[in-house]
Amino acid sequence: MNDPLSSPLPPPVPPPLLTVEGLQAWYGRAHILDGVALSVGRGEVVALMGRNGAGKTTTLKAVMGLAQRRAAVLRFDGRDLAALPAHRIARLGIGYVPEDRRIFADLTVEENLEVGRQPPRPGAPAWTPDKLYELFPNLKEMRGRRGTRMSGGEQQMLTLARTLMGNPSLLLLDEPSEGLAPLIVRQMAEAVRRLKAEGLSVLLSEQSLSFAAAVADRACVIETGRLRWTGAMADLLADRQVRTAYLAV
Numbered sequence: 001m002n003d004p005l006s007s008p009l010p011p012p013v014p015p016p017l018l019t020v021e022g023l024q025a026w027y028g029r030a031h032i033l034d035g036v037a038l039s040v041g042r043g044e045v046v047a048l049m050g051r052n053g054a055g056k057t058t059t060l061k062a063v064m065g066l067a068q069r070r071a072a073v074l075r076f077d078g079r080d081l082a083a084l085p086a087h088r089i090a091r092l093g094i095g096y097v098p099e100d101r102r103i104f105a106d107l108t109v110e111e112n113l114e115v116g117r118q119p120p121r122p123g124a125p126a127w128t129p130d131k132l133y134e135l136f137p138n139l140k141e142m143r144g145r146r147g148t149r150m151s152g153g154e155q156q157m158l159t160l161a162r163t164l165m166g167n168p169s170l171l172l173l174d175e176p177s178e179g180l181a182p183l184i185v186r187q188m189a190e191a192v193r194r195l196k197a198e199g200l201s202v203l204l205s206e207q208s209l210s211f212a213a214a215v216a217d218r219a220c221v222i223e224t225g226r227l228r229w230t231g232a233m234a235d236l237l238a239d240r241q242v243r244t245a246y247l248a249v
């Protein structure tokens with residue numbers, strides 16, 4: 001006879017690492033985001049997509065505490081981010097890689113990495129320069145080179161590598177493929193896939209559907225600061241209507 005009490009319970013669904021609901025953001029009096037909602041699960045890569053000016057960068061900045069914002073829910077790893085300044089949010093384990101490459105141009109690759117070094121964090125992959133050089137072989141070849149003598153793509157990789165030296169558990173990556181040569185774009189996509197394989201969670205803003213398709217599990221599509229669509233990356237690729245309406249393809 002079947003005993004209902006002995007039948008196995010389904011495994012509990014872990015809460016997402018990052019949950020954002022009802023996000024509003026402003027620059028001065030300009031109201032930019034109106035009700036953006038998204039989540040990033042542990043080990044998941046989520047692409048925040050939309051055309052120029054849709055509000056992708058502002059969403060990442062708002063999560064990071066770098067834009068004036070208010071949200072119904074803004075939780076990371078069980079912590080409420082609403083009242084925290086950016087440096088406290090970074091310490092909790094969110095790494096932010098802005099669009100404009102922010103390396104220290106007068107320092108070498110190696111020195112730039114040391115600047116980003118933080119103690120290992122439980123539940124997040126621990127990075128060393130050697131491990132990062134495996135991820136970005138180009139950087140290894142130029143470890144003694146100063147930032148002034150690096151291409152835009154190399155600087156982008158160094159910015160990402162330096163952020164990883166802080167051992168984040170969630171990475172906010174702003175338009176990682178923008179302005180990069182096709183070969184570097186492929187290397188960047190491979191790096192994001194490796195980060196996922198290491199267990200890192202990633203929220204990236206992206207205009208390129210092919211880059212997002214190569215790396216992301218799910219996508220959120222925004223337009224004029226509002227969430228228009230969310231779902232599996234494969235479903236976005238199959239949905240021509242959404243792509244035509246909100247993306248530049």
Ligand SMILES: Nc1ncnc2c1ncn2[C@@H]1O[C@H](COP(=O)(O)OP(=O)(O)OP(=O)(O)O)[C@@H](O)[C@H]1O
Pocket residue numbers: 027030032050051052053054055056057058059205207
């Ligand atoms: N510092 C600022 N002050 C005022 N308005 C701003 C500021 N930065 C961005 N905006 C405006 O906010 C809106 C959203 O910009 P945001 O940079 O978030 O878009 P995006 O989707 O990241 O676009 P892009 O792909 O061009 O970077 C745009 O209308 C932009 O003009």
